Amino acid sequence: xxxxxxxxxxxxxxxxxxxxxxxxxxxxxxxxxxxxxxxxxxxxxxxxxxxxxxxxxxxxxxxxxxxxxxxxxxxxxxxxxxxxxxxxxxxxxxxxxxxxxxxxxxxxxxxxxxxxxxxxxxxxxxxxxxxxxxxxxxxxxxxxxxxxxxxxxxxxxxxxxxxxxxxxxxxxxxxxx
Amino acid sequence: xxxxxxxxxxxxxxxxxxxxxxxxxxxxxxxxxxxxxxxxxxxxxxxxxxxxxxxxxxxxxxxxxxxxxxxxxxxxxxxxxxxxxxxxxxxxxxxxxxxxxxxxxxxxxxxxxxxxxxxxxxxxxxxxxxxxxxxxxxxxxxxxxxxxxxxxxxxxxxxxxxxxxxxxxxxxxxxxxxxxxxxxxxxxx
Numbered sequence: 561x562x563x564x565x566x567x568x569x570x571x572x573x574x575x576x577x578x579x580x581x582x583x584x585x586x587x588x589x590x591x592x593x594x595x596x597x598x599x600x601x602x603x604x605x606x607x608x609x610x611x612x613x614x615x616x617x618x619x620x621x622x623x624x625x626x627x628x629x630x631x632x633x634x635x636x637x638x639x640x641x642x643x644x645x646x647x648x649x650x651x652x653x654x655x656x657x658x659x660x661x662x663x664x665x666x667x668x669x670x671x672x673x674x675x676x677x678x679x680x681x682x683x684x685x686x687x688x689x690x691x692x693x694x695x696x697x698x699x700x701x702x703x704x705x706x707x708x709x710x711x712x713x714x715x716x717x718x719x720x721x722x723x724x725x726x727x728x729x730x731x732x733x734x735x736x737x
Numbered sequence: 738x739x740x741x742x743x744x745x746x747x748x749x750x751x752x753x754x755x756x757x758x759x760x761x762x763x764x765x766x767x768x769x770x771x772x773x774x775x776x777x778x779x780x781x782x783x784x785x786x787x788x789x790x791x792x793x794x795x796x797x798x799x800x801x802x803x804x805x806x807x808x809x810x811x812x813x814x815x816x817x818x819x820x821x822x823x824x825x826x827x828x829x830x831x832x833x834x835x836x837x838x839x840x841x842x843x844x845x846x847x848x849x850x851x852x853x854x855x856x857x858x859x860x861x862x863x864x865x866x867x868x869x870x871x872x873x874x875x876x877x878x879x880x881x882x883x884x885x886x887x888x889x890x891x892x893x894x895x896x897x898x899x900x901x902x903x904x905x906x907x908x909x910x911x912x913x914x915x916x917x918x919x920x921x922x923x924x925x926x
Contacts, residue, residue, distance in 0.1 A: 586797060609797050612825060614818030621787035621819070625759070625794020628779060628919055629802075633794060651784040651791075654912035 571703040571729070572597035575662060578704075579608070579634060582711045584660075586611060586626045586633035588619030594664030594730040595636045616641030620648035620659075627657045632715055635661040639683040639724075640676065649690040652720045660714040661692070661722040662707070669728040684724055692722040697729055738873050742836055742898040746807070747772045748878035749834065749885060755926055756885060757795060761788035761808035763843040765836050769807060770908035776922035780908050780915050786815030789833050793823055796831040796890075799923070803830050805885050810837040810851045817860065823891050824865035832885050832892045833861070838900040846900060861893035869893040 575598055579587070587602045588611045589595060602608045613619050619635045626633035637645075642663060652659050666673075667680020687694050693713065695706050707723055714721040746768040750758065753775070760769035762781045765788075769778055779795075781788060792806035808816070813835045823831065839852035851857070861869035867889055872881060881894050909915050 586794060609826075611793070611797070611822065614821050617786065618790045618816070618819050618822055621784065621790030621816075622794040624784075624787075625791040625796070626798045627794075628757075628791070628916065628923070629795045629798025630920070630924070631794075631798035648784055648787050651787060651912075654783065655916040656913050657916070 568700045571700045572601065574704040575707050576601040578707050578711045582715055583632055584634045585609060585631040586622060587636060588613050588622040588633060589636035590614075590616055590638070590641060592636065592638050592664055594638065594725065595662065598636060598662070616644045617648045620645050620651055623659050624651050624655065624657050632658070635659065637661060637663055639663055639665045639667060639680045642683050642686055643679050646686065646690060649720070653691040656718045657720075658714045658718040659720040660711050661720075663722055663724050664730055665724055665727045669726060671727060687722045690720075692720045694722045694724060696724045696726060698726050700729060703729075739897050739899045740873065740875055742768050742838070743771055743903055744875060745878055745896060745898065746836070748875070749882050751882070754886065755802060757799070757802055757804045757923070759788055759792045759795065759804070759806045761785070761806070761812035763809055763812075764903075765807045765809045765812070766908065767903075767906045768836065771906040774908055776918045778908070779919050782910055782912070785812050788812050789816055789819040789823060792831060792833070793819065793826065793828060796828040797826065800828075800830055803886055804832070806831070806833045808833070808835055809842070810835055810839060810849050810857075811841050813857060814850055814855075820861055820864040820866070820893070827865070827867070827891060829890045831890045832888065832894065834881070834885075834894045834896060836896050836898050838898045840900045842902070846902075857893060857895040866891045866893050869895070871895040871897060873897045
C-alpha cells in the first residue's frame with residue numbers, strides 16, 4: 561500500500577504501470593516537465609520504444625503507424641501540444657485508430673504565464689471536437705483508476721481517449737524552478 | 738532530365754514482395770495505386786505532413802519488414818521535423834522516397850519551396866539519414882528499388898519528377914477499410 565504522500569508523487573508510476581499492463585510498446589512525446597518522470601520510466605524500459613518528437617503532430621502519425629504494425633502507442637503532451645495536432649487527429653477518426661493521450665495541463669490553476677492560458681482554456685473542447693473522449697484528473701489518488709479505464713477504452717474499443725492531468729495535480733511549483 | 742512519375746513508381750514497386758508502402762495524400766497515392774493496388778498499401782487521402790511519421794511508427798513496430806514512405810514534396814515540407822525525428826531513431830528498415838515535382842499539384846500546380854532550391858537530400862543527411870540521394874534518370878530506378886528492399890536505413894531518395902498532370906487513379910478511400918485490409922494482409926504474411 562502507498563501512503564497518501566507516496567501517491568501524491570508516484571502518479572507517473574501508476575500511468576506507467578497501465579502502459580505495461582495493456583502492452584504499450586511505443587511512446588511519442590515532446591520533452592515536458594510535467595511528464596518528465598513518466599518519460600524517464602518509458603526510456604528505461606527495453607519493451608518500450610520512446611520517440612522524441614519535434615512537434616506533437618508527429619506523434620499522431622506515429623500512433624497510426626504503430627497500430628498498422630500491431631503495436632500500441634501512447635502520446636504524452638502538454639495542453640499547448642493539442643493545438644499542434646488538430647488536422648492530424650483526422651487520421652485517428654477516419655481510420656478508427658485507438659489512441660491514448662496523456663495531456664499535462666497548462667494555463668489553469670496557478671499558471672504564471674498568461675501565454676499558456678488561451679490554449680489551456682480550450683484544450684478539452686478541442687479534443688472533444690476532434691473526436692476524443694476526455695477525462696480530467698484533479699487529484700493524484702484518481703490517476704490509477706481513470707488512466708486504467710482510459711487505456712482500456714482506447715485499445716479495447718479502438719477509441720481516441722485523452723486524459724487531462726490538471727495543473728493542480730502536477731503542481732505549480734515545478735514550473736517556477 | 739526529370740522522371741515520369743508513373744513509370745518511376747511502377748519500377749520501384751515491381752515485384753515488391755512484402756514491402757509495406759505508405760503513400761502520401763494526392764498524387765503520390767494515385768501513383769502507387771496506378772502501379773497496382775495492393776493490401777499492403779496504406780493509402781493516405783489526408784493527414785498532410787504525416788506520411789513519414791506513419792511509416793516510422795510502422796517501421797519501429799515491424800523491424801522485420803521493409804517500410805517505404807512515398808510523400809510528395811508538399812507533404813514532406815509540411816513534416817520536415819519528422820526527418821529529424823527519424824534521424825534520432827535510425828530505423829534500418831525505413832526508406833523515404835519523396836516525389837518532388839516542385840509543385841502543389843492538387844491545388845493548381847503552384848511552385849513549392851523546392852522550386853526555389855530547397856533540398857531534401859541535404860536536409861536528410863543533416864538529419865542523420867544514413868544515405869540520401871537525388872534521382873533524375875529513370876535508369877536509376879533499378880538501383881533505388883534495391884535500396885528499398887535491402888539498403889540500410891534510414892534512407893531518403895529525392896526523386897525529381899516532371900511537373901505534369903497525369904490522370905488520377907483512385908484507390909480505396911474508406912480509412913477503416915484501408916486500415917483493416919492492411920492489418921489483415923500483414924498478419925497473414
